[in-house]
Amino acid sequence: MxxxxxxxxxxxxxxxxxxxxxxxxxxxxxxxxxxxxxxxFAAGLERSLPAVVQVTTLSSAGGPTTGETEPKPLMGGSGVIIDAAQGIIVTNNHVVDGGQKFTVDMTDGRLFDAVLIGADKATDIAVLKIEATGLNQVEIASSDNLRSGDLAFAVGYPLGLDQTLTMGVISGLNRSGMGDAVEDYIQTDAAVNSGNSGGPLLDSRGRLIGINTSILSGGFGGGNDGIAFAVPTRIM
Known part of the structure; x- marks a missing residue:
């Protein structure tokens, strides 16, 4: 028995x-x-895409003595909403550096003026705020759990295009040696180009794992060579 x-x-x-x-x-x-x-992976990613915005940095108007009466664009980049209730957007410091006025374009066609409420050159992170309702926000994941080989998705507004999604993998972690004050970058081969700066790097569930900040290029055009870097969420 x-x-x-x-x-x-x-x-x-x-x-x-x-x-x-x-x-x-x-x-x-x-x-x-x-x-x-x-x-x-569309189902998870589509929840986050409305939270990715286009950021435009403008100069102040020159005034009557210069003949310039309207602000001029200085820089274009991307950003991501991390707090919909408060209208908080994270982007790169180098996207907003030197600007006097900032605008944010939403995926639904709305355009808002933004206020710069914080910037840190050492980590290349800046924070903008808009007054708006009906916003979406991205879910934030811990970058401490990343492994080389994980899928990664870069979202932004590269080279004058509308919102663009590219896919790659996590190529490396804790990257340094780029000459910045604080270096603990995520490396990815997801395509990142001019205009992607400040946009999110997402995992396969559409969660924020980093902010795309720079590329390493060996070509004359300075375009994507499959080596891009993002500031991880743990120091964002």
């Missing part, structure tokens, strides 16, 4: 183990959209 009970218990344990392994394999598989018949 004892032997039979042990055998039954062992069989149940084996069955549960096999079932658990199958469930784990299913859970770890790329998301599959049965209706369209494709593997996709």
């Amino acid at each position: 004892t032997f039979r009970l042990l055998t039954a218990a062992s069989a149940m344990a084996i069955a549960l183990s096999i079932g658990g392994a199958a469930a784990a394999q299913t859970a770890g598989s790329p998301p599959f959209d049965a209706r369209r018949g494709v593997f996709t």
Whole structure:
């Protein structure tokens, strides 16, 4: 009797183990959209895309003596809303540096004036605030849990284009040697170009893991060579 009970218990344990392994394999598989018949990460990413904005930095008007009466664009970049209720947007310091006026374009077509409420050159992070309702915000994940080989998605407004999403992997962690005061960068091969600065680096669930800040380029045009760096959320 004892032997039979042990055998039954062992069989149940084996069955549960096999079932658990199958469930784990299913859970770890790329998301599959049965209706369209494709593997996709769109569901998680689409929740975050409305939180990614275009940031424009303008100079102050020169005044009558210069003949300039309207502010002129100095820099264009990207940003991401991290607090919808308060209208808080994170971007790069180098995107807003030297500006006197800032505007934020939303994915729904709305345009807002923004106020610079904080900037840190050492980490290349700046914070803008807008007065608006009906905003979306991104979920923030801990960058401490990242591993090389994880999928990564860069979102922004590169080279004058509308919002653009590119995919790559985490190529390395704790990168330094770029000459900045605080260096603890995430390296990715997701395509990042001029205009992506200040935009989010997202994980495969659409959560914020870093702020895209720079690229390393060996070409004459200074374009993307598959080596980009992001400020991790742990020091954001």
